Amino acid sequence: MAAAASRRVLPGFGLTLGYTVGYLSLIVLIPLSAALIKTFSLSWEHFWQIVTAPRVVASYKLSFGTSLLAAAINSVFGLMLAWSLVRYSFPGKRIIDALVDLPFALPTAVAGIALTAIYAGNGWIGQFTEPLGLKIAFTPIGILIALVFIGLPFVVRTVQPVLQDLEAEYEEAAASLGANRWQTFTRVVFPLLLPALLTGFALAFARAVGEYGSVIFIAGNLPMISEITPLIIITKLEQYDYVGATAVATVMLFVSFALLLVINGLQAWTSRRMGRAR
Amino acid sequence: MAGALSSLAFGSVGGSAFERRAATRDPAWVKWLILGLSLSFFAIFILLPLIAVFVEALRKGWGTYITALSEPDALAAVRLTLIAAAIAVPLNLIFGVSAAWAIAKYQFRGKNALTTLIDLPFSVSPVVAGLVFVLVFGAQGWFGSWLGDHNIRIIFAVPGIVLATIFVTFPFVARELIPLMESQGREEEEAAIVLGASGLQTFWRVTLPNIKWGLLYGVILCNARAMGEFGAVSVVSGHIRGQTNTLPLHVEIVYNEYNFAAAFAVASLLALLALFTLILKTIIEVRAASQVAKA
Numbered sequence: 239m240a241a242a243a244s245r246r247v248l249p250g251f252g253l254t255l256g257y258t259v260g261y262l263s264l265i266v267l268i269p270l271s272a273a274l275i276k277t278f279s280l281s282w283e284h285f286w287q288i289v290t291a292p293r294v295v296a297s298y299k300l301s302f303g304t305s306l307l308a309a310a311i312n313s314v315f316g317l318m319l320a321w322s323l324v325r326y327s328f329p330g331k332r333i334i335d336a337l338v339d340l341p342f343a344l345p346t347a348v349a350g351i352a353l354t355a356i357y358a359g360n361g362w363i364g365q366f367t368e369p370l371g372l373k374i375a376f377t378p379i380g381i382l383i384a385l386v387f388i389g390l391p392f393v394v395r396t397v398q399p400v401l402q403d404l405e406a407e408y409e410e411a412a413a414s415l416g417a418n419r420w421q422t423f424t425r426v427v428f429p430l431l432l433p434a435l436l437t438g439f440a441l442a443f444a445r446a447v448g449e450y451g452s453v454i455f456i457a458g459n460l461p462m463i464s465e466i467t468p469l470i471i472i473t474k475l476e477q478y479d480y481v482g483a484t485a486v487a488t489v490m491l492f493v494s495f496a497l498l499l500v501i502n503g504l505q506a507w508t509s510r511r512m513g514r515a516r
Numbered sequence: 517m518a519g520a521l522s523s524l525a526f527g528s529v530g531g532s533a534f535e536r537r538a539a540t541r542d543p544a545w546v547k548w549l550i551l552g553l554s555l556s557f558f559a560i561f562i563l564l565p566l567i568a569v570f571v572e573a574l575r576k577g578w579g580t581y582i583t584a585l586s587e588p589d590a591l592a593a594v595r596l597t598l599i600a601a602a603i604a605v606p607l608n609l610i611f612g613v614s615a616a617w618a619i620a621k622y623q624f625r626g627k628n629a630l631t632t633l634i635d636l637p638f639s640v641s642p643v644v645a646g647l648v649f650v651l652v653f654g655a656q657g658w659f660g661s662w663l664g665d666h667n668i669r670i671i672f673a674v675p676g677i678v679l680a681t682i683f684v685t686f687p688f689v690a691r692e693l694i695p696l697m698e699s700q701g702r703e704e705e706e707a708a709i710v711l712g713a714s715g716l717q718t719f720w721r722v723t724l725p726n727i728k729w730g731l732l733y734g735v736i737l738c739n740a741r742a743m744g745e746f747g748a749v750s751v752v753s754g755h756i757r758g759q760t761n762t763l764p765l766h767v768e769i770v771y772n773e774y775n776f777a778a779a780f781a782v783a784s785l786l787a788l789l790a791l792f793t794l795i796l797k798t799i800i801e802v803r804a805a806s807q808v809a810k811a
Binding site: 247248249250251253254255257258259261262265266267268269270272273276315318319321322325326327328332334336337338339340341342343344345346347348349351352353355356362363383386387390406409410413414419444447448449450451455468469471472475480483484487490491494495497498499501502 | 533534535537538539540541542543546547550551553554555557558560561562563564565566568569572611614615617618619621622624630632633634635636637639640641642643644647648649650651652654656657658679682683686702705706709710714715718719737740741743744745746747750751763764765767768771776779780783786787789790791793794795797798
């Protein structure tokens with residue numbers, strides 16, 4: 239009832255909703271449906287044959303494997319970085335806090351060539367690791383490093399606000415009941431942070447799976463070894479294999495949809511958890 | 517990232533409050549371990565690439581640097597990047613305000629689904645984003661033969677680049693405004709309407725002053741992504757030097773010609789843009805926090 243009444247008071251509902259849905263359809267929904275429609279023109283066997291070709295399967299393993307590992311690394315270090323930024327004071331904190339978003343703001347191609355310059359055989363770090371037998375650039379390790387770079391802010395920026403909202407009372411209560419700091423962290427603080435941490439993990443993973451710009455420079459792009467799934471799509475497109483490119487893109491689209499739903503669920507969990515804690 | 521400004525209202529207690537009390541203080545060795553590990557990680561993964569861009573750009577001196585930036589192809593890339601952003605950002609700004617008004621001020625069925633769909637471009641791989649426009653407007657695509665008959669080029673031309681840019685920057689303003697406007701409710705707007713203001717007057721005089729920092733924040737992030745997008749634009753561009761290359765694509769082409777100093781010189785322009793974006797963003801956060809504190 240309240241909704242019906244307010245609709246009468248504030249003007250513009252029809253106009254803004256109509257424009258929103260129209261623009262969304264035009265820019266996002268109709269183009270994305272083009273990929274699905276193109277895929278439906280394939281027979282199931284043909285589709286399956288394309289998306290399970292050995293070279294494509296190798297790229298899934300590489301893309302999902304490195305993305306999972308990168309998101310895991312970011313969860314550990316992102317949590318520590320968020321903890322440092324919220325709980326400790328140290329010189330340069332404001333600048334570091336602002337620079338955490340650099341991977342959001344820096345174009346991916348720039349990140350790609352910069353990371354390659356650092357980790358190549360003659361680079362700042364590469365020149366020390368290669369004599370030890372650790373080749374980073376142009377191997378899957380290089381891909382991992384690029385994905386860690388682009389994923390870090392997702393974890394820090396989802397954990398940081400939750401950590402900031404955490405009142406000292408919980409930890410004081412735990413301490414007064416005889417818990418040491420480690421027990422307080424594992425039994426009280428960490429469960430409160432967990433939904434946000436998982437959200438950050440999922441966001442970093444989702445971004446990493448689809449990432450292209452920062453990876454292709456450092457990856458080496460060898461089929462079966464260091465070829466990520468987005469690059470498979472590009473390669474097929476360059477060979478005018480639109481059907482093949484679209485079939486692989488459809489697989490990636492379904493992964494994106496699934497991840498989006500997971501992330502939405504996690505975010506709802508985070509806000510419920512925060513609502514109860516406050 | 518979603519609604520970063522709306523979460524500012526809670527403010528930061530500051531680490532010192534926790535460090536002062538024994539009950540919530542971490543042991544010193546733990547503190548130094550966490551600080552040491554997290555800051556080293558930050559230095560290696562975030563700071564080092566940023567420094568590398570500028571060092572590599574100036575490796576062959578200022579002369580090479582200036583030449584790389586003033587060559588005609590680089591200038592054409594700057595121009596195209598500015599055009600794409602100048603079209604994509606205002607369109608997504610209008611969309612963001614409109615979407616936030618509809619979603620934050622009214623109750624209707626399917627609202628959650630709509631909010632989720634608005635986020636969709638963030639989770640779609642940029643490469644897939646470029647591909648779908650090829651499927652719609654490319655020579656083999658839905659409108660391919662019609663466009664061919666009428667001699668209109670969208671793919672491998674500027675319109676395709678603009679479309680791909682709009683797609684990847686689609687949610688930025690909306691995501692920032694929806695939670696902000698939801699948290700502000702609709703009492704102030706309703707009061708203005710009841711007192712006789714028109715819808716537009718209400719928006720300009722009541723809503724806009726309340727959301728201006730969130731709006732600006734969304735626009736700045738939207739612009740940074742619009743100017744820096746690589747994957748989606750790369751698919752639809754066709755890489756025609758001087759014509760369909762944006763700055764990030766120009767970086768790639770020059771880099772692949774092993775002209776590293778020039779590639780990093782152009783890249784340093786984009787890195788400066790990123791730094792400028794982060795500075796503006798920080799200023800806006802401070803301003804918005806003080807506005808919230810005053811209210």
